[in-house]
Amino acid sequence: MATEKTFYLETFGCQMNAHDSEKVIGTLQQQGYRQVESEEDAGLILYNTCSIRDKAEQKVFHRLNDYKKLQKAGKRFGVLGCVAQQEGEKIFERAPYVSLVSGSASYRRLPEMLERLEAGETRITGLDDRATEETFETEFTARQNPYRGYITIIEGCDKFCAYCVVPYTRGKERSRSSSSVLAEARRIVDQGYSEIQLLGQNVNSYRDPEGKLSFADLLAAVGQVEGIRRVRFTTSHPRDFTPDIVAAIDAVPTLCDHVHLPVQSGSSNVLKRMAREYTREWYLERISWMKAAKRPISLSTDIIVGFPSETEDDFIQTMDLLAEVQYDCVFGFKYSARPNTPALVMIDSIPEAEKSLRLQRLLDRQREIQRVNYSKQIGEVLEVMVEGVNPARGQIAGRSTQNKSVNFTMSSPIAPAPGSYLMVKITGAFPNSLVGVAIES
Ligand code: 5AD
Ligand code: SF4
Numbered sequence: 001m002a003t004e005k006t007f008y009l010e011t012f013g014c015q016m017n018a019h020d021s022e023k024v025i026g027t028l029q030q031q032g033y034r035q036v037e038s039e040e041d042a043g044l045i046l047y048n049t050c051s052i053r054d055k056a057e058q059k060v061f062h063r064l065n066d067y068k069k070l071q072k073a074g075k076r077f078g079v080l081g082c083v084a085q086q087e088g089e090k091i092f093e094r095a096p097y098v099s100l101v102s103g104s105a106s107y108r109r110l111p112e113m114l115e116r117l118e119a120g121e122t123r124i125t126g127l128d129d130r131a132t133e134e135t136f137e138t139e140f141t142a143r144q145n146p147y148r149g150y151i152t153i154i155e156g157c158d159k160f161c162a163y164c165v166v167p168y169t170r171g172k173e174r175s176r177s178s179s180s181v182l183a184e185a186r187r188i189v190d191q192g193y194s195e196i197q198l199l200g201q202n203v204n205s206y207r208d209p210e211g212k213l214s215f216a217d218l219l220a221a222v223g224q225v226e227g228i229r230r231v232r233f234t235t236s237h238p239r240d241f242t243p244d245i246v247a248a249i250d251a252v253p254t255l256c257d258h259v260h261l262p263v264q265s266g267s268s269n270v271l272k273r274m275a276r277e278y279t280r281e282w283y284l285e286r287i288s289w290m291k292a293a294k295r296p297i298s299l300s301t302d303i304i305v306g307f308p309s310e311t312e313d314d315f316i317q318t319m320d321l322l323a324e325v326q327y328d329c330v331f332g333f334k335y336s337a338r339p340n341t342p343a344l345v346m347i348d349s350i351p352e353a354e355k356s357l358r359l360q361r362l363l364d365r366q367r368e369i370q371r372v373n374y375s376k377q378i379g380e381v382l383e384v385m386v387e388g389v390n391p392a393r394g395q396i397a398g399r400s401t402q403n404k405s406v407n408f409t410m411s412s413p414i415a416p417a418p419g420s421y422l423m424v425k426i427t428g429a430f431p432n433s434l435v436g437v438a439i440e441s
Contacts, residue, residue, distance in 0.1 A: 005033040005118075008042035013050025015234065016170075016199055017081055019150040020104050021048050024080065026140030027110050035142075039067055044076045044117070046100075049083035051165050053336050057083045064095045071097045076117060078102070082169035086339060088127050102126030104155070105171040107136045130156075130172045137176060139187075147195060147387055147419035148232075149188035153181050153218065154200035154207075159237060161264075162275045162343040163304065163335060166201055175206050178213040182221055189227035194419065195385060196222060198233040204240045216244035223252040229421065230385065230401060232256050235302075238263070238278050241286045250294045257295045258328075258403040261286065262302035266321030267314035270307050275342065280317065287325050298402035300329035305362055306355030307335045308346035315358050322366050326373060328404065329432075330366045332359050367431045374404070374429040381439065382406065384424045389415045398422070400434070410438035 007028050011021040024046070025035055036042050045067065049060050060083045067077070078100035079091050085103025092098060099122045100113060106126025113124050135155055143149060156171040157164075185196055198219070200206065206215040213221060223231045231254055236245075238261055249255045261283075265271050268279040290297045303318060322330065334355040337348050350358075384398035384406045395407045396416060408424045416422060428435035 003043070005031075005044070006036045006042045007033045007044040007046060008036055008039050009046045009048060011048045012056075013048070013052065013081065015150065015197070016104075016152065016201065017048055017050055018144075019152060019199055020081070020107065020136070022144055022150065023136060023138050023141050024048065024107060024110065025144070026142035027107070027138055028114070029142055030140045031111055031114050033114075039070055043074065044078065045070065046078045046080055049079060049081040051082040051086050051169055051338070053333060053338075055336075057087055057339075061094055064098065068095075068097060076100070078117075080104070080107075082165065085127060085129075085169040086165065089123070089125060092123050100124045100126075103128065103169060103171075104136065105129070105132040105134075108134055108138075128171065130167070132156075132171050133174055135174050135176050137180060143188075143191065143193075147193070147385060149191070149193035149196050150199055151181060151184050151188070151196060151222075152176065152199045154203060154205060157201040158205070159202060159239070159277075160275060160342065162273060162346070163307065163338065163341055165338045165341060168340045170201060173202070173205055173207075175200075175209055177210045178208045178218050178221070179210060181218060182225065185222050185225045185228065189225060192419070194228060194421075195230040195232070196228060198222065198231065200233075201235065202237040202240060203233045204236045204242075204245060214244065215240075216242065216248040219245065219255055220248045220252045223248075223254040228254050230254060230256050232258065232403070234260050236261050238276070238283050238286055243289050246289045246293050246297070249297060256401045256403065257293075258298040258300070258401065259290060260300045260302075263321065263325075264302060264304050265307065265310070265314065266318035267310070270310055270314045273309065273343075273346070274304075274307060280321065284321075284324070296402075298328045298404070299325055300331070300403070301325070301327050302331045302333070303362060304333050304335050305358040306350035308343060308349050310335075310350060310358075315361075319362065319365055322362070322369060326369060327366065328370065328373060328402065330362070332362045332366075334359050370431040371429075374431060374434060377404075377426050377434055378429055380426050381423055382426060382434075382436070384408065384422055384436075386416045386418055386420050386422065388418060391415075396422075396438070398424070405433040406436055407433055408436040408438055410440055412438075412440060
């Protein structure tokens, strides 16, 4: 009797990676594999890795080293994702027990790679680079998120910001046809989802290969699929942010009133060195379009502090931008030099302690902004989608359409299912979440 094929998969990194894992799981299941919850029980151990910051590749090698002991009894190892693409065959040198190394641009070849693995091959690579035109579309996606269905609409990145590995790890931009995106949106509704998140490294750089829909048209079309209640999209790039996106949000109520628009720095000098191809003023013009919308659009951003040669004055300009835009959420990062990137030729001049200090100052300032802004919502009634229940605290966790966390109580002893919607009266606020009570009829 053939032994059962089992796999364990651990995922690091962004939502793109999380969703790639859903596709990888579906593909493996299609190939007769069963997912198990621990490395010990698995025949095939896979890590889907991230290399965006810090010494990510170092962490992966450490992790692999920890599991060297599992090598016994025919267990096989595979490294997937961005570190796989970045380090390539070097992984076999440093961790000889790894049999499979594949970046995301090669996942469509996973079935063939798995067959070779089963036949006993040990150095299997999927390292398609920027030449790839193909997307990883699969009807086998094994959705893991109970309340949100992800759809990749564009893979890769052609922007080449000076600090970023993504163009090298995920290859060149390639969009999925609008008819295929809409077909998947309908399939997701049939599976019981009412919230969709459209994904792409630069989601709004979307170019319909069929030439039918612009990104804003596609947003509107997904929002009008019957059964959809919420549509989110991430991550947008300011360069490709056009007024018709704001018009679509105004016109189609299912499009969530939240836009994540990474600015990276508030200083035009730093933006220039980062090769972001916009200035502070140009970015703020996009923000002004959103402020002029009929619906209150919540804004969030990513910021890098301590980019090479960032002066105190540059940093102050970033701090001032926080107050000017009034973001509801900021993800702040200390600059870290990454392999292959253009910024490597610049001297990483800001000492680590100064980077940490700037990051802390940034997050402290933002916390104050959020403390004030979130408390303004006390007394409002918001539609909240349930994400989970915390029985220990008797609380239900959910999210408003503006993407704010809402923790609330209700008197009904029956906990609402993830993905259901309730109206919640906001009774309190913290800098990162709202608190409330469900309005029960
Ligand atoms: N160093 C620090 N932060 C980075 N990011 C991307 N590359 C780097 C880097 N080398 C941040 C950016 C991006 C987010 C996903 O990660 O802010 O928007
Ligand atoms: Fe990390 Fe970027 Fe790769 Fe996502 S695309 S896993 S953030 S390196």
